[in-house]
Amino acid sequence: xxxxxxxxxxxxxxxxxxxxxxxxxLAAAGWSxxxxxxxxxxxxxxxxHAAGLIGQLRGSANMTRLAKxxxxxxxxxxxxxxxxxxxxxxxxxSVALTAERHEELLRQATVARIFAVExxxxxxxxxxxxxxxxxxxxxxxxxALPLDGQCDPGNIAMALAKGARMRGAQIFEGVKVVDVTKAxxxxxxxxxxxxxxxxxxxxxxVVNCAGMWxxxxxxxxxxxxxxxxxxxxxxxxEPIAGLGHLPVLRxxxxxxxxxxxxxxxxxxxxxxxxxxxxxxxxxxDFCFDTLPEDWDHFQPILEHAMNRLPLFQTAGIHTxxxxxxxxxxxxxxxxxxxxxxxxxxxxxxxxxxxxxGSGGAGMALAxxxxxxxxxxxxxEVDIRxxxxxxxxxxxxxxxxxxxxxxxxxxxxxYRQMATARGVRRSPLHQALADRGAVFGEVAGWExxxxxxxxxxxxxxRYSWKRQNWFANARTxxxxxxxxxxxxxxxxxxxxxxxxxxxxxxxxxxCANEIDVGVGRIVxxxxxxxxxGIESDLTVTRLSETAFLLVVPxxxxxxxxxxxxxxxxxxxxxxxxxxxxxxxxxxxxxRAREVLGRVSPADLSNAAHPFGTARQIEVGLGFxxxxxxxxxxxxxxxxxxxxxxAAHVFEALLEAGGMTLCGLHTLDSCRIExxxxxxxxxxxxxxxxxxxxxxxxVRTAKPDFIGRDAVLRKRATGxxxxxxxxxxxxxxxxxxxxxxxxxxxxxxxxxxxxxxxxYLGGAVGLGxxxxxxxxxxxxxxxxxxxxxxGVRHEATASLVPMYDPGSERxxx
Ligand SMILES: Cc1cc2nc3c(=O)[nH]c(=O)nc-3n(C[C@H](O)[C@H](O)[C@H](O)COP(=O)(O)OP(=O)(O)OC[C@H]3O[C@@H](n4cnc5c(N)ncnc54)[C@H](O)[C@@H]3O)c2cc1C
Numbered sequence: 001x002x003x004x005x006x007x008x009x010x011x012x013x014x015x016x017x018x019x020x021x022x023x024x025x026l027a028a029a030g031w032s033x034x035x036x037x038x039x040x041x042x043x044x045x046x047x048x049h050a051a052g053l054i055g056q057l058r059g060s061a062n063m064t065r066l067a068k069x070x071x072x073x074x075x076x077x078x079x080x081x082x083x084x085x086x087x088x089x090x091x092x093x094s095v096a097l098t099a100e101r102h103e104e105l106l107r108q109a110t111v112a113r114i115f116a117v118e119x120x121x122x123x124x125x126x127x128x129x130x131x132x133x134x135x136x137x138x139x140x141x142x143x144a145l146p147l148d149g150q151c152d153p154g155n156i157a158m159a160l161a162k163g164a165r166m167r168g169a170q171i172f173e174g175v176k177v178v179d180v181t182k183a184x185x186x187x188x189x190x191x192x193x194x195x196x197x198x199x200x201x202x203x204x205x206v207v208n209c210a211g212m213w214x215x216x217x218x219x220x221x222x223x224x225x226x227x228x229x230x231x232x233x234x235x236x237x238e239p240i241a242g243l244g245h246l247p248v249l250r251x252x253x254x255x256x257x258x259x260x261x262x263x264x265x266x267x268x269x270x271x272x273x274x275x276x277x278x279x280x281x282x283x284x285d286f287c288f289d290t291l292p293e294d295w296d297h298f299q300p301i302l303e304h305a306m307n308r309l310p311l312f313q314t315a316g317i318h319t320x321x322x323x324x325x326x327x328x329x330x331x332x333x334x335x336x337x338x339x340x341x342x343x344x345x346x347x348x349x350x351x352x353x354x355x356x357g358s359g360g361a362g363m364a365l366a367x368x369x370x371x372x373x374x375x376x377x378x379x380e381v382d383i384r385x386x387x388x389x390x391x392x393x394x395x396x397x398x399x400x401x402x403x404x405x406x407x408x409x410x411x412x413x414y415r416q417m418a419t420a421r422g423v424r425r426s427p428l429h430q431a432l433a434d435r436g437a438v439f440g441e442v443a444g445w446e447x448x449x450x451x452x453x454x455x456x457x458x459x460x461r462y463s464w465k466r467q468n469w470f471a472n473a474r475t476x477x478x479x480x481x482x483x484x485x486x487x488x489x490x491x492x493x494x495x496x497x498x499x500x501x502x503x504x505x506x507x508x509x510c511a512n513e514i515d516v517g518v519g520r521i522v523x524x525x526x527x528x529x530x531x532g533i534e535s536d537l538t539v540t541r542l543s544e545t546a547f548l549l550v551v552p553x554x555x556x557x558x559x560x561x562x563x564x565x566x567x568x569x570x571x572x573x574x575x576x577x578x579x580x581x582x583x584x585x586x587x588x589x590r591a592r593e594v595l596g597r598v599s600p601a602d603l604s605n606a607a608h609p610f611g612t613a614r615q616i617e618v619g620l621g622f623x624x625x626x627x628x629x630x631x632x633x634x635x636x637x638x639x640x641x642x643x644x645a646a647h648v649f650e651a652l653l654e655a656g657g658m659t660l661c662g663l664h665t666l667d668s669c670r671i672e673x674x675x676x677x678x679x680x681x682x683x684x685x686x687x688x689x690x691x692x693x694x695x696x697v698r699t700a701k702p703d704f705i706g707r708d709a710v711l712r713k714r715a716t717g718x719x720x721x722x723x724x725x726x727x728x729x730x731x732x733x734x735x736x737x738x739x740x741x742x743x744x745x746x747x748x749x750x751x752x753x754x755x756x757x758y759l760g761g762a763v764g765l766g767x768x769x770x771x772x773x774x775x776x777x778x779x780x781x782x783x784x785x786x787x788x789g790v791r792h793e794a795t796a797s798l799v800p801m802y803d804p805g806s807e808r809x810x811x
Contacts, residue, residue: 004172004194010034010205010369011190013177013217015042017050017157017355018347019209021362023164023171029370032168035201037192039176040287042161043154045211046354048288049323050153051234051259051268053248054356055092056117056145057108059411060737061749062377064115066360073359074151081166083159086152090247093127095134095142097253100410102141103464106788109143110739113786114749120144121789131249133309150248150259153355160362180206180221186342187221205369207345212326213282214348219391223338225383226390227349228400229282229324231275231291233298234268238316252408254304264318265311269301270352274404276397277324291322327351327400329390329420331407335365336374336383339561345369346383352407373528377683384558387444395420412462413735414449414664416440426490427582427645435660438469443554445491450662451476464788466733469664470755477668477757479659480631484588486658487666489637490645492583493556495549495563499572502545508704509566511688511697514539514547521611521628523696526562527706531687531713535559536678538628540613548577548639550626552678566705582645584623587635589811590657595636597655598648601625603636610810613639619651631666632673632803634811668754671763674724674800680736680752681722681765689713690767692722692798720767721778724801725750725785725794727762732787734762739786742768750785759801768796 009031012019015038023036038044054071058064074087096102112119122130124139161171172194179191181200189202208225210217218225240263249258252270259266275297283289298320306312328334328349338344347365350357367375379385390396399420409415416439424444426432433439437448438458450469452458461468479485497506506514512524518541526535535555540548551559556578563574586595592603601608601616603625608614613626621644626637640648652658667677674692676682682691689697689710697710727734734753739746753764764785770778775798784791803809 002170004175004192004199005035005170005201007202008033008035009203010207011177011201011203012036012207012209013190014038014045014209014211014213015161015171015173016045016047016209016211017043017153017160017358018211018350018361019207020157020160020164021358022207022209022347022365023169024160025362025366026369027164027167027169029366031370034169036161036164036169036171037175037177037190038171038173041173042171043157044287045213046323046325047157048154049290049321050355051257051266052086052151052153052355053257053259054087054149054151055248056148057094057112057119057143059108059111060380061111061114063380064111064117065376066364067356068115068117069363070356070359071147071149074149074156077156077159077163081159081162083155083162084152085155085159087149087156088151089147089149090245091144091146092148092248092250093122093131093142093144094250094252095127095139097138097140097251099140100412100464101253103788104411105141105143107464107738110786110789111737111749112145114739114746118145118147120146131246133246133311134249135308135310144247148248150261151355156355177217180344182221182341187344205343205345207347207365209347211348212278212324214326214346216281218338218346221341221344223340223344224386224388224391225334225346225348226386226396227326227328227334228276228393228396229278230327230400230404231277231294231322232325232352232404233294234266234321235298235302235317236319236321237265237312238318239263240265240311240315251304251308254301254308255405255408256301256305256308258309265309265315267301267305267312269298270405270408271297271301272405272409274401276400279393279397291324293320293322295320325350325352327403329396329399329403331403332381333357333361334383334386335361335378335381336368339384339557342565351403373530374684377685379679379683382558384561385554387557389423389444395423410462412464414440414460414467415462416460422446426488427642428488428490428649431646431649432488432660437660437662440663442491443556445553447491448488448660448662450664451660473664473668473755474757476659476661476665480588480633480661480665480669481758482589484586484590484594484658485661485665486652487585487587487661487663489583489585491553492578493551493553493559494576494578494581495551495556495560496546496575496577497549497563497572498546498575500545501571502547505567505570505572506539506547507701509563510539511704511706511710513698513701516541518543519612519614521613521626525688525693525696527688527704527709528684529706529709531689531706531709532684533678533682533686533688533691534562534684536676536682540626555678580642581639582642584638584640584645584648584652585635586638586652586658587629587631587633589634589808591633591635594652594655594657597657598651605810618648621647623648629809630675631669632675632800632806633808668757671752671754671765672756672759672802674765674802676722676765677752687713690718690720690722717772719771720769721798722751722765723768723778724797725764725766725783726756726759726801727785728793728795730761732762732792734764734785734787736764738764740766740768741784741786741791742781746786763801
């Protein structure tokens with residue numbers, strides 16, 4: 001090992017598969033002046049003991065894309081580096097023991113097809129033929145992926161490390177990073193320790209790939225990286241005569257996976273209640289360590305295994321393995337630049353798919369670092385979704401006990417977490433709960449998703465078919481369309497931007513004209529240089545120098561980070577004021593009538609037109625009433641100081657005439673109206689014109705981020721556009737990630753979907769390639785949506801199917 005250099009371009013912390021992959025891909029992208037520091041030895045954390053399954057079946061479009069990239073890379077790695085990776089495309093079979101699980105597998109297979117991952121739906125008999133040891137009792141169906149693989153995880157990491165070295169990266173073992181130095185909001189280098197001596201490397205970029213150590217390391221730099229280790233188990237048998245070469249087998253309904261290797265059988269577990277580990281920190285000398293056996297904990301898995309693969313009844317046990325792995329509150333890993341500190345990047349928290357995940361994640365992160373933008377939408381795994389409160393260790397400990405098992409649980413649509421709930425609540429929470437609210441959680445916020453009727457159990461019963469709240473949602477939806485609905489949208493992120501240069505600054509980051517009269521509300525997007533959408537928001541001018549930005553609750557940290565990154569020296573103060581106001585929304589054709597009963601304000605179109613905000617009296621208090629809508633109806637969002645929120649709600653209730661509505665209804669109404677949702681229909685990958693939001697872009701403004709990209713796209717024409725679909729058969733459901741099929745060929749995923757109770761069928765949005773085509777040509781095709789392998793006829797529209805002229809908004 002040579003001398004640790006004094007400066008470099010990027011320091012990667014951690015020599016597990018994640019760090020090795022980031023190093024490999026940064027070097028491959030031309031950043032050869034990089035250093036990887038590993039506190040002990042490469043792979044000595046979690047990587048060395050992984051089971052080595054490389055699966056490509058994922059629940060969402062971009063996660064499938066990344067998993068496929070990993071699998072394709074690992075197949076080539078041995079030839080490239082000369083390191084024996086053990087990667088073999090043995091294929092995989094996932095079997096379903098229930099009809100619901102079968103539907104989930106078939107839906108995942110459809111997602112796989114969008115990215116040309118080879119996948120076959122097979123019968124129980126075909127599964128038996130491919131896997132003779134399998135007891136197919138209770139098996140209702142299966143899917144097979146012939147190009148899935150298994151590998152030697154440690155050697156995958158070693159091969160990536162070698163590939164990185166071959167391109168100039170330097171890797172040092174026995175060097176522990178003790179601090180990340182910073183100045184003026186950016187990293188400047190790392191302090192490290194080697195053999196009791198301290199040293200420093202100056203660098204522009206630091207990448208935290210420290211696995212389960214990553215949270216505490218980040219904490220030292222003020223960076224939020226919420227993850228927590230859990231014990232994770234598998235068991236390996238003694239050699240079994242005549243075992244043969246078998247594909248990987250997953251039986252998620254029994255929380256188990258099976259792998260054959262060198263004549264032995266492995267069974268691994270994703271048990272429903274896991275054992276969090278390392279609450280008090282990780283031993284300093286941890287290196288290739290294992291944790292104690294726990295036979296009682298593993299027993300239920302083993303019992304299922306003995307039934308599912310009877311060979312376990314007689315095989316001797318060679319190894320009981322227990323090792324720690326880091327898990328996150330939502331079962332998704334973290335990638336990207338930390339919002340708190342410029343130049344501090346993260347690739348950690350892999351939830352037991354770090355081997356399969358790191359190839360794609362390393363590629364994506366390296367692209368992001370070197371190009372300044374992610375290669376495609378990575379919001380699902382973006383570090384900016386982490387909430388500051390999630391650093392709480394008790395929260396993490398309670399939550400990861402659940403998330404480990406969720407990997408193999410049914411991933412039903414709308415499924416909510418059961419643990420560590422209730423951290424962030426609206427002032428109306430209890431009042432809504434008392435009236436039947438059934439809550440879901442987003443960014444820690446408890447939000448009423450639907451309201452149970454009197455006598456109905458206020459609890460989800462999940463399914464891939466119509467869930468138990470379908471009729472409730474219909475009632476709520478129709479109340480919004482025909483009467484007045486009430487939504488509690490307190491979870492909105494609220495950002496105040498104030499100062500003598502606030503207007504100029506916002507006009508530079510927003511694509512629409514922000515320099516409007518006081519009291520005007522502007523719907524706009526913040527764009528990146530590619531014209532992609534970084535944020536979807538409304539900006540309300542409160543005074544000459546003060547603006548209120550309203551963003552989705554889930555994107556607040558991301559939006560704050562984007563604003564802070566671009567504010568530079570402008571005289572504008574950016575403050576998160578989310579907790580200061582509750583948001584009570586009255587929406588529907590009778591909204592004026594309902595609000596008029598509790599407010600003396602003139603709510604006529606002349607006095608309070610669409611797109612304006614005014615302070616009004618409500619009951620005994622005040623609200624700033626914003627005339628906007630996300631459901632496509634006449635309505636007001638009342639921004640009420642949190643101390644008055646309960647009172648204003650009571651006043652509205654007393655006025656009567658409103659139906660309490662949940663977020664599911666908000667979603668179904670907005671999809672009918674074709675309103676886009678950030679993170680689904682519009683992301684940083686989606687050009688604002690292709691998203692159909694050109695009406696909110698003012699290229700007459702001389703200078704805003706993304707303007708050139710908008711002008712370019714206007715000149716070259718759209719390559720794809722967001723289209724709205726409705727299934728003609730009223731029965732099947734769309735959630736998202738179903739496949740849009742145009743004239744018989746899959747063209748992409750449904751980006752969001754819901755049941756359109758007014759339109760009378762499932763409605764969804766999705767992009768359709770359209771280079772050089774007229775609108776008539778786009779609409780002239782035959783469209784279907786593939787749901788769980790079955791194609792359903794769909795009508796397509798480029799204008800909202802509900803109220804295309806927006807007349808109802810201006811009633
Ligand atoms: C039982 C089990 C089975 C699994 N099976 C699979 C599987 O089949 N497929 C799959 O895809 N995944 C699997 N996984 C998950 C996979 O092993 C992990 O997701 C992956 O190894 C995580 O890699 P990492 O690089 O993030 O973390 P690690 O491998 O833990 O690497 C982090 C490294 O950072 C180093 N480090 C920490 N702090 C510092 C510091 N301050 N300075 C320098 N270095 C530091 C550590 O020493 C460590 O080497 C399994 C995990 C377990 C436990």
